[in-house]
Amino acid sequence: MPTKHRRLTSPTADDVRAWHRVHSAALAHDRPGDPLPTLAAVRTSLTTVGRDSRLALWLVHGSNDEGVATARLRLSDSAGRDHLATVELTVHPAHRRMGTGSRLLGTVVAAAAEEGRRRLSTEVLAGTPGESFLATRDFVPALRLTWQKLSLADIPxxxxxxxxxxxxxxxxxxxxxxxxDALAESFAAARVGMADMPTGNLAVGATRWDAERVRMIAELVARRGERLLNQAAICEADGTVAGYTKLTLPAPAETEDGTGAGARANQLDTAVVPAHRGHGLGLWLKSAMLRHLTDAHPEVTEVVTSTADDNRHMLAVNAALGFRPLRRTVAYQLTLP
Known part of the structure; x- marks a missing residue:
């Protein structure tokens, strides 16, 4: 079926609706039971990015001008990561196996190469045709992830x-x-505790953490309309952050399209400074976060998180908290010339 690729510079309301249509159909097909994105969430994903990143967007139209595929290329410009790019490529289920994804991926790969990127990564559901699609185009599996879900009604x-x-x-x-302010520098230092997080063979680059960067991340979450909740363990001997956990609450659901994801929170990273490991702080922090959710945010009914398969310790912590397997994904990576 004839298609037309269009690179978006300033997405219009029609572009957002077309993007929403493609992603809602793909999500309902590939991950039934997951909440569908709101129009607001889609709009935000196309227009909101950190100060050290840029987005390149493509929308593919079919013969009757409806959206049939999308690509969102994120280019990092921060020192230590300016050789990396990630892509989210989505094809409407009714338009798969017609060459649309192949042509769109070729466009994205060429654009990443023109930007001087040396690694391009993406993530697909494990055990699906997406794996063979990438493997036959020189992408290699770099990291396997287990996604888990916790119903707050089932917390032990x-x-x-x-x-x-x-x-x-x-x-x-x-x-x-x-x-x-009193914890900003210490919290930034604790973020370095994520440096030894298992990442398989995935190139993640080096990130320099300081107070300005942690504030920037919080600002980005707020600009997306989400709420960032933090729990930290403080070492009483010196007042520094010994460990932390983070979680985001989604933006309030819109009513214009009748969909929303307000009941699901996303558990982000949990880290303990190496010098303070072995005291059970990770489990303590995450359980404190869950207790806060049940007390302060009754609208939240479930929490989802992802963990590298190699991170056996965190998988065990999550299981102890009541998290159960939801799905598995694989991060694939392409080496660009």
Whole structure:
């Protein structure tokens, strides 16, 4: 079927609706039961990016001018990561196996190469045709991920009560958005604790963390209309952050299209500074976050998270909290000339 590729510079309302149509159809087909994106969430994904990144967008139209495929290329411009790019490529289920995805991927690969990128990565559902689609185009599997879901109604009672268990030498503190000024530098230093997180063979580059960057990340979450919740364990001996966990609440659902994802929160990274590991702080922090959710955000009914298959410790922590397997994905990577 004839198609027309169009690179978007300033997405219009019609572009957003077409993008929403493609992604909603693909999500309903590939991950039935998952909440569909709102128009607002789609609009935000096309227009909101961090200060050290850029987006390149393509929308493919069919013969009757309806949207049939999309591509979102994210180009990092930060030092240590300016050789990397990631792409999210989506084809409407009714238009697959017609060459649309192949042509669109070729356009994206060429654009990434023109930007001087050396690695292009993407993520697909494990065990689906998406894997062979990438493998036959020189992408190689670099990291396998397990996605887990927790229904807040199923949190084990013993876990909910864990925040009341003393952890000598540490105390919990919480905030929303950017960290308090007194903790900003310490929190940034703790982010380095994620440096040894298993990443398989996926090229992730080096990120320089400081107070300005953690504030920028919080600002980006706010610009997306989401809420960023943080729990941290503070070392009482010196007042520094010994570990932390982060979670985002989705933007309020729109009513214009009758869909929304307000009931699902996303668990982000959890890290403990190497010097403070072995005290059970990770489990303590995550259970404190779940208790806060049940008390302060009754509209949230479930939490979803992803963890590298090699990260056995965090998978075990999640299982102890009541998380159950949801799906598996594979990050593929292409080496560009």
């Amino acid at each position: 009672e013993r876990i909910v009560k864990l925040p009341d268990v003393p952890h000598p030498g540490f105390r919990l503190t919480a905030w929303e958005g950017a960290p308090p």
